[in-house]
Amino acid sequence: MDESVVVAPDWLATHLEDPQLRIVDVRDAWEYDGIGHIPGAVSVPFDRYRDESDVDRGTLPGADAFAALLSDVGIAPDDTVVVYDDTHGVFAARFVLTALEYGHDDVRLLDGDYSAWNRAYETTSDTPELEPTSYDPDPLTRGESPLIGFDAVEDALERGSLFVDTRDKHEFEEARLPGAVRFDWREAVDDETRRLKSEAELEALLADDGITPDREIVLYCNTARRISHTYVVLRALGYEDVHFYEGSLTEWLANDGAIETGPVDEE
Structure with missing residues (x-):
């Protein structure tokens, strides 16, 4: 990692x-x-x-x-x-x-x-003394940012980008972007250690769903929380062409975007 x-x-x-x-x-x-x-x-x-x-x-x-x-x-x-x-x-x-x-x-x-x-490791209840700073933000430009909106998602669908849905199975079956594959964000976590699975395990899991570094990837969920975890995991694994649909399915449905429904074979 x-x-x-x-x-x-x-x-x-x-x-x-x-x-x-x-x-x-x-x-x-x-x-x-x-x-x-x-x-x-x-x-x-x-x-x-x-x-x-x-x-x-x-x-x-x-x-x-x-x-x-x-x-x-x-x-x-x-x-x-x-x-x-x-x-x-x-x-x-x-x-x-x-x-x-x-x-x-x-x-x-x-x-x-x-x-x-x-x-x-030890924990504490002591609160650190804080000295405020003067923080000046430097937001990423449109070309630098991984975040994309509705129009860019439509374009990505047309050019065959890989859409990755990080939600639960029942949510995925209720409505998903056309052609999307499902990768539950929790798949990256080892339940026993509460830590991320090994790099080799993660790469194998992702590859099983066709999520490989050579693909252009668009992540979405419902409100852009769960994809944050998958986005960080992919960055840690060296994936470079990863887009983050901030509006996610909530915005997509509100704009009458095309969807698929029903179960799919995830084997």
Whole structure:
């Protein structure tokens, strides 16, 4: 796994004293305060970087709002940021995607979640002292960003891109984009260790569904949360031509996009 994208608990444990390391806990505030957290972590609950009020912007909070959030918790543009949750990384991955979109170069997902960390390392209830920064965002341009919208999705369908649906089977059968394959985002996680499966296992699983690095890939789910995890996993594996349909099926259906329904042979 590319350590510039995903880091193991061992890596994080050996870098806790790095003055440019910032750890972000995206669980609910009561979990951060009541259950404990990784030493040095700041609390940024998931709902603080999710905006459902602007349909044109999907669930992204906006560059200025996100920059203000990072400033409040003492994060500077050149800091190394490691993010975790306690739900196998799916909410943390959304933070990673958001930070990348708004120009933070060094943001990484913790391989495993709080429970995985807690099995091997100490946690704390101490809240770190925060010194606010003045964070200036540098959002990716249209050509740089992996995010695409409805029109670009239509174009991708026409040129035969591989659409990957990361939802549950019953959701997939109810409605999906034409020709899509299903890769449940949780397939990437080992239930016993709570960490990502090995690189070889992941590559084999993806290849079984035709999800290979030579394909142009478009990810979608319902509201762009679950695809965040799969997007980070693919980046960590070295996939380069990966697009992220931020509007996902919610926008697609609202615009009367073509769909398929019913069961498919996933063997």
